[in-house]
Amino acid sequence: MKAVVKTLFALMLIISAGTVQAELVKKSKSGICHPPASSYYERTKNYQAFDSVHACIQSDGRLPKNMSSFRSIAKAEAPARHTARSGYERSKFGHGWDDADGDCQNSRAEALITASTTTVRFADERRCRVVTGRWISMFTGNVIQNAGDIDIDHVVPLKWAWDHGASSWTKEKREKFANDPVNLIPVEASFSKDQHRIGKALLL
Structure with a gap:
Protein backbone atom coordinates (compact mmCIF):
# COMPACT_ATOMS: atom_id res chain seq x y z
CA MET A 1 0.00 0.00 0.00
CA ARG A 85 -8.92 27.05 -14.52
CA SER A 86 -11.58 27.58 -17.19
CA GLY A 87 -12.68 25.33 -20.01
CA TYR A 88 -12.68 21.91 -18.33
CA GLU A 89 -14.87 19.26 -19.94
CA ARG A 90 -14.77 15.51 -19.30
CA SER A 91 -14.79 14.90 -23.06
CA LYS A 92 -11.36 16.55 -23.34
CA PHE A 93 -9.99 13.43 -21.64
CA GLY A 94 -11.68 11.12 -24.12
CA HIS A 95 -15.15 9.63 -24.39
CA GLY A 96 -15.52 6.78 -21.93
CA TRP A 97 -13.07 3.99 -21.22
CA ASP A 98 -10.42 3.12 -23.78
CA ASP A 99 -9.26 -0.30 -24.96
CA ALA A 100 -5.72 0.72 -25.89
CA ASP A 101 -4.37 -2.81 -26.39
CA GLY A 102 -7.43 -3.99 -28.35
CA ASP A 103 -8.02 -7.09 -26.20
CA CYS A 104 -11.76 -6.37 -25.78
CA GLN A 105 -11.25 -5.36 -22.13
CA ASN A 106 -11.39 -1.59 -21.69
CA SER A 107 -9.61 0.23 -18.88
CA ARG A 108 -12.63 -0.17 -16.57
CA ALA A 109 -12.64 -3.94 -17.04
CA GLU A 110 -8.88 -4.14 -16.55
CA ALA A 111 -9.10 -2.06 -13.35
CA LEU A 112 -11.78 -4.43 -12.02
CA ILE A 113 -9.72 -7.49 -12.90
CA THR A 114 -6.57 -6.09 -11.28
CA ALA A 115 -8.28 -4.99 -8.07
CA SER A 116 -10.42 -8.09 -7.53
CA THR A 117 -9.22 -10.37 -4.73
CA THR A 118 -10.72 -13.38 -6.50
CA THR A 119 -11.06 -14.52 -10.10
CA VAL A 120 -13.63 -12.37 -11.88
CA ARG A 121 -16.53 -13.70 -13.93
CA PHE A 122 -17.33 -12.28 -17.37
CA ALA A 123 -20.66 -11.64 -19.09
CA ASP A 124 -19.88 -14.07 -21.92
CA GLU A 125 -17.13 -16.13 -23.57
CA ARG A 126 -15.59 -13.07 -25.21
CA ARG A 127 -14.39 -12.05 -21.72
CA CYS A 128 -14.97 -8.35 -22.34
CA ARG A 129 -17.32 -7.21 -19.57
CA VAL A 130 -16.74 -8.11 -15.93
CA VAL A 131 -19.91 -8.98 -13.99
CA THR A 132 -18.71 -10.33 -10.63
CA GLY A 133 -15.59 -10.44 -8.50
CA ARG A 134 -14.56 -9.41 -5.00
CA TRP A 135 -13.50 -5.84 -4.34
CA ILE A 136 -12.70 -4.22 -0.98
CA SER A 137 -13.28 -0.48 -0.83
CA MET A 138 -10.21 1.35 0.41
CA PHE A 139 -12.52 4.11 1.68
CA THR A 140 -15.04 2.08 3.71
CA GLY A 141 -13.72 -1.49 3.87
CA ASN A 142 -16.98 -2.74 2.31
CA VAL A 143 -16.82 -5.90 0.18
CA ILE A 144 -18.52 -5.60 -3.22
CA GLN A 145 -19.14 -8.60 -5.47
CA ASN A 146 -21.37 -7.18 -8.19
CA ALA A 147 -19.38 -5.18 -10.77
CA GLY A 148 -22.49 -3.10 -11.44
CA ASP A 149 -22.15 -1.69 -7.94
CA ILE A 150 -18.64 -0.43 -8.70
CA ASP A 151 -17.51 2.91 -10.11
CA ILE A 152 -13.95 3.33 -11.32
CA ASP A 153 -12.71 6.56 -9.83
CA HIS A 154 -9.65 8.66 -10.62
CA VAL A 155 -7.29 9.05 -7.66
CA VAL A 156 -6.08 12.30 -9.21
CA PRO A 157 -9.35 13.86 -10.48
CA LEU A 158 -9.43 14.89 -14.12
CA LYS A 159 -10.51 18.44 -13.33
CA TRP A 160 -7.65 18.78 -10.84
CA ALA A 161 -5.29 17.60 -13.56
CA TRP A 162 -6.81 20.08 -16.03
CA ASP A 163 -6.39 22.96 -13.57
CA HIS A 164 -2.77 21.99 -12.86
CA GLY A 165 -1.34 21.64 -16.35
CA ALA A 166 -3.31 19.06 -18.33
CA SER A 167 -5.08 21.85 -20.22
CA SER A 168 -1.86 22.29 -22.20
CA TRP A 169 -1.44 18.57 -22.96
CA THR A 170 -2.34 16.97 -26.27
CA LYS A 171 -5.69 15.18 -26.41
CA GLU A 172 -3.84 11.87 -26.76
CA LYS A 173 -1.88 12.50 -23.55
CA ARG A 174 -5.06 13.43 -21.66
CA GLU A 175 -6.81 10.27 -22.86
CA LYS A 176 -3.85 8.16 -21.79
CA PHE A 177 -3.89 9.81 -18.35
CA ALA A 178 -7.64 9.25 -17.93
CA ASN A 179 -7.15 5.52 -18.62
CA ASP A 180 -3.87 5.05 -16.72
CA PRO A 181 -4.35 2.00 -14.43
CA VAL A 182 -2.11 3.59 -11.77
CA ASN A 183 -4.72 6.34 -11.39
CA LEU A 184 -7.81 4.11 -11.26
CA ILE A 185 -9.49 2.63 -8.18
CA PRO A 186 -12.80 0.77 -7.74
CA VAL A 187 -15.25 2.38 -5.30
CA GLU A 188 -18.89 1.81 -4.40
CA ALA A 189 -21.20 3.44 -6.92
CA SER A 190 -23.42 4.50 -4.00
CA PHE A 191 -20.54 6.28 -2.26
CA SER A 192 -21.00 10.03 -2.81
CA LYS A 193 -18.53 12.14 -4.80
CA ASP A 194 -17.89 14.33 -1.78
CA GLN A 195 -16.90 11.26 0.23
CA HIS A 196 -14.66 10.13 -2.64
CA ARG A 197 -12.86 13.46 -2.50
CA ILE A 198 -12.41 13.27 1.27
CA GLY A 199 -11.17 9.70 0.98
CA LYS A 200 -8.59 10.70 -1.62
CA ALA A 201 -7.34 13.52 0.54
CA LEU A 202 -6.84 11.13 3.44
CA LEU A 203 -5.11 8.58 1.21
CA LEU A 204 -2.63 11.11 -0.16
Whole structure:
Protein backbone atom coordinates (compact mmCIF):
# COMPACT_ATOMS: atom_id res chain seq x y z
CA MET A 1 0.00 0.00 0.00
CA LYS A 2 2.81 2.42 0.86
CA ALA A 3 4.34 1.86 -2.58
CA VAL A 4 0.98 2.66 -4.22
CA VAL A 5 0.59 5.84 -2.20
CA LYS A 6 4.12 6.95 -3.11
CA THR A 7 3.42 6.26 -6.79
CA LEU A 8 0.20 8.28 -6.70
CA PHE A 9 1.90 11.16 -4.91
CA ALA A 10 4.67 11.15 -7.52
CA LEU A 11 1.99 11.19 -10.22
CA MET A 12 0.51 14.37 -8.75
CA LEU A 13 3.95 15.96 -8.74
CA ILE A 14 4.44 15.04 -12.40
CA ILE A 15 1.10 16.61 -13.30
CA SER A 16 2.13 19.78 -11.53
CA ALA A 17 5.53 19.96 -13.23
CA GLY A 18 6.00 23.02 -15.39
CA THR A 19 3.26 25.02 -13.67
CA VAL A 20 3.74 27.81 -11.19
CA GLN A 21 2.41 26.69 -7.81
CA ALA A 22 1.59 29.28 -5.15
CA GLU A 23 2.62 28.42 -1.62
CA LEU A 24 -0.06 27.28 0.79
CA VAL A 25 -2.16 30.06 2.32
CA LYS A 26 -3.65 29.30 5.76
CA LYS A 27 -7.06 30.67 6.75
CA SER A 28 -7.36 30.65 10.54
CA LYS A 29 -10.57 29.94 12.43
CA SER A 30 -10.93 33.69 12.92
CA GLY A 31 -10.99 34.16 9.13
CA ILE A 32 -7.51 35.67 8.73
CA CYS A 33 -5.53 34.61 5.62
CA HIS A 34 -1.90 33.93 6.45
CA PRO A 35 0.46 33.65 3.44
CA PRO A 36 3.98 32.31 4.15
CA ALA A 37 5.26 35.84 4.77
CA SER A 38 2.87 36.31 7.70
CA SER A 39 4.52 36.32 11.11
CA TYR A 40 1.73 34.01 12.33
CA TYR A 41 2.10 31.51 9.46
CA GLU A 42 4.01 28.83 11.36
CA ARG A 43 1.95 29.35 14.52
CA THR A 44 -1.33 28.78 12.68
CA LYS A 45 -2.00 25.06 13.21
CA ASN A 46 -5.77 24.82 12.76
CA TYR A 47 -6.60 26.24 9.35
CA GLN A 48 -8.32 25.87 6.01
CA ALA A 49 -5.82 25.61 3.16
CA PHE A 50 -5.92 27.69 -0.03
CA ASP A 51 -3.52 27.77 -2.96
CA SER A 52 -3.54 31.54 -3.29
CA VAL A 53 -4.16 34.75 -1.35
CA HIS A 54 -6.94 35.59 -3.80
CA ALA A 55 -8.78 32.31 -3.20
CA CYS A 56 -8.57 32.80 0.57
CA ILE A 57 -9.95 36.34 0.40
CA GLN A 58 -12.71 35.22 -1.99
CA SER A 59 -13.86 32.78 0.72
CA ASP A 60 -14.63 35.79 2.97
CA GLY A 61 -11.17 35.76 4.49
CA ARG A 62 -9.10 38.82 5.31
CA LEU A 63 -5.42 39.62 5.54
CA PRO A 64 -3.55 40.60 8.71
CA LYS A 65 -3.58 44.38 9.22
CA ASN A 66 0.17 44.65 8.67
CA MET A 67 0.00 42.84 5.30
CA SER A 68 -2.26 45.09 3.23
CA SER A 69 0.31 44.97 0.41
CA PHE A 70 -0.79 41.42 -0.32
CA ARG A 71 -4.14 42.71 -1.55
CA SER A 72 -2.44 43.84 -4.76
CA ILE A 73 -1.05 40.32 -5.18
CA ALA A 74 -4.50 38.84 -4.67
CA LYS A 75 -6.01 41.15 -7.30
CA ALA A 76 -3.23 40.36 -9.76
CA GLU A 77 -3.75 36.61 -9.30
CA ALA A 78 -7.46 36.68 -10.06
CA PRO A 79 -7.56 37.07 -13.87
CA ALA A 80 -4.66 34.71 -14.53
CA ARG A 81 -5.98 31.96 -12.26
CA HIS A 82 -9.51 32.27 -13.68
CA THR A 83 -8.16 31.79 -17.20
CA ALA A 84 -6.00 28.83 -16.21
CA ARG A 85 -8.92 27.05 -14.52
CA SER A 86 -11.58 27.58 -17.19
CA GLY A 87 -12.68 25.33 -20.01
CA TYR A 88 -12.68 21.91 -18.33
CA GLU A 89 -14.87 19.26 -19.94
CA ARG A 90 -14.77 15.51 -19.30
CA SER A 91 -14.79 14.90 -23.06
CA LYS A 92 -11.36 16.55 -23.34
CA PHE A 93 -9.99 13.43 -21.64
CA GLY A 94 -11.68 11.12 -24.12
CA HIS A 95 -15.15 9.63 -24.39
CA GLY A 96 -15.52 6.78 -21.93
CA TRP A 97 -13.07 3.99 -21.22
CA ASP A 98 -10.42 3.12 -23.78
CA ASP A 99 -9.26 -0.30 -24.96
CA ALA A 100 -5.72 0.72 -25.89
CA ASP A 101 -4.37 -2.81 -26.39
CA GLY A 102 -7.43 -3.99 -28.35
CA ASP A 103 -8.02 -7.09 -26.20
CA CYS A 104 -11.76 -6.37 -25.78
CA GLN A 105 -11.25 -5.36 -22.13
CA ASN A 106 -11.39 -1.59 -21.69
CA SER A 107 -9.61 0.23 -18.88
CA ARG A 108 -12.63 -0.17 -16.57
CA ALA A 109 -12.64 -3.94 -17.04
CA GLU A 110 -8.88 -4.14 -16.55
CA ALA A 111 -9.10 -2.06 -13.35
CA LEU A 112 -11.78 -4.43 -12.02
CA ILE A 113 -9.72 -7.49 -12.90
CA THR A 114 -6.57 -6.09 -11.28
CA ALA A 115 -8.28 -4.99 -8.07
CA SER A 116 -10.42 -8.09 -7.53
CA THR A 117 -9.22 -10.37 -4.73
CA THR A 118 -10.72 -13.38 -6.50
CA THR A 119 -11.06 -14.52 -10.10
CA VAL A 120 -13.63 -12.37 -11.88
CA ARG A 121 -16.53 -13.70 -13.93
CA PHE A 122 -17.33 -12.28 -17.37
CA ALA A 123 -20.66 -11.64 -19.09
CA ASP A 124 -19.88 -14.07 -21.92
CA GLU A 125 -17.13 -16.13 -23.57
CA ARG A 126 -15.59 -13.07 -25.21
CA ARG A 127 -14.39 -12.05 -21.72
CA CYS A 128 -14.97 -8.35 -22.34
CA ARG A 129 -17.32 -7.21 -19.57
CA VAL A 130 -16.74 -8.11 -15.93
CA VAL A 131 -19.91 -8.98 -13.99
CA THR A 132 -18.71 -10.33 -10.63
CA GLY A 133 -15.59 -10.44 -8.50
CA ARG A 134 -14.56 -9.41 -5.00
CA TRP A 135 -13.50 -5.84 -4.34
CA ILE A 136 -12.70 -4.22 -0.98
CA SER A 137 -13.28 -0.48 -0.83
CA MET A 138 -10.21 1.35 0.41
CA PHE A 139 -12.52 4.11 1.68
CA THR A 140 -15.04 2.08 3.71
CA GLY A 141 -13.72 -1.49 3.87
CA ASN A 142 -16.98 -2.74 2.31
CA VAL A 143 -16.82 -5.90 0.18
CA ILE A 144 -18.52 -5.60 -3.22
CA GLN A 145 -19.14 -8.60 -5.47
CA ASN A 146 -21.37 -7.18 -8.19
CA ALA A 147 -19.38 -5.18 -10.77
CA GLY A 148 -22.49 -3.10 -11.44
CA ASP A 149 -22.15 -1.69 -7.94
CA ILE A 150 -18.64 -0.43 -8.70
CA ASP A 151 -17.51 2.91 -10.11
CA ILE A 152 -13.95 3.33 -11.32
CA ASP A 153 -12.71 6.56 -9.83
CA HIS A 154 -9.65 8.66 -10.62
CA VAL A 155 -7.29 9.05 -7.66
CA VAL A 156 -6.08 12.30 -9.21
CA PRO A 157 -9.35 13.86 -10.48
CA LEU A 158 -9.43 14.89 -14.12
CA LYS A 159 -10.51 18.44 -13.33
CA TRP A 160 -7.65 18.78 -10.84
CA ALA A 161 -5.29 17.60 -13.56
CA TRP A 162 -6.81 20.08 -16.03
CA ASP A 163 -6.39 22.96 -13.57
CA HIS A 164 -2.77 21.99 -12.86
CA GLY A 165 -1.34 21.64 -16.35
CA ALA A 166 -3.31 19.06 -18.33
CA SER A 167 -5.08 21.85 -20.22
CA SER A 168 -1.86 22.29 -22.20
CA TRP A 169 -1.44 18.57 -22.96
CA THR A 170 -2.34 16.97 -26.27
CA LYS A 171 -5.69 15.18 -26.41
CA GLU A 172 -3.84 11.87 -26.76
CA LYS A 173 -1.88 12.50 -23.55
CA ARG A 174 -5.06 13.43 -21.66
CA GLU A 175 -6.81 10.27 -22.86
CA LYS A 176 -3.85 8.16 -21.79
CA PHE A 177 -3.89 9.81 -18.35
CA ALA A 178 -7.64 9.25 -17.93
CA ASN A 179 -7.15 5.52 -18.62
CA ASP A 180 -3.87 5.05 -16.72
CA PRO A 181 -4.35 2.00 -14.43
CA VAL A 182 -2.11 3.59 -11.77
CA ASN A 183 -4.72 6.34 -11.39
CA LEU A 184 -7.81 4.11 -11.26
CA ILE A 185 -9.49 2.63 -8.18
CA PRO A 186 -12.80 0.77 -7.74
CA VAL A 187 -15.25 2.38 -5.30
CA GLU A 188 -18.89 1.81 -4.40
CA ALA A 189 -21.20 3.44 -6.92
CA SER A 190 -23.42 4.50 -4.00
CA PHE A 191 -20.54 6.28 -2.26
CA SER A 192 -21.00 10.03 -2.81
CA LYS A 193 -18.53 12.14 -4.80
CA ASP A 194 -17.89 14.33 -1.78
CA GLN A 195 -16.90 11.26 0.23
CA HIS A 196 -14.66 10.13 -2.64
CA ARG A 197 -12.86 13.46 -2.50
CA ILE A 198 -12.41 13.27 1.27
CA GLY A 199 -11.17 9.70 0.98
CA LYS A 200 -8.59 10.70 -1.62
CA ALA A 201 -7.34 13.52 0.54
CA LEU A 202 -6.84 11.13 3.44
CA LEU A 203 -5.11 8.58 1.21
CA LEU A 204 -2.63 11.11 -0.16
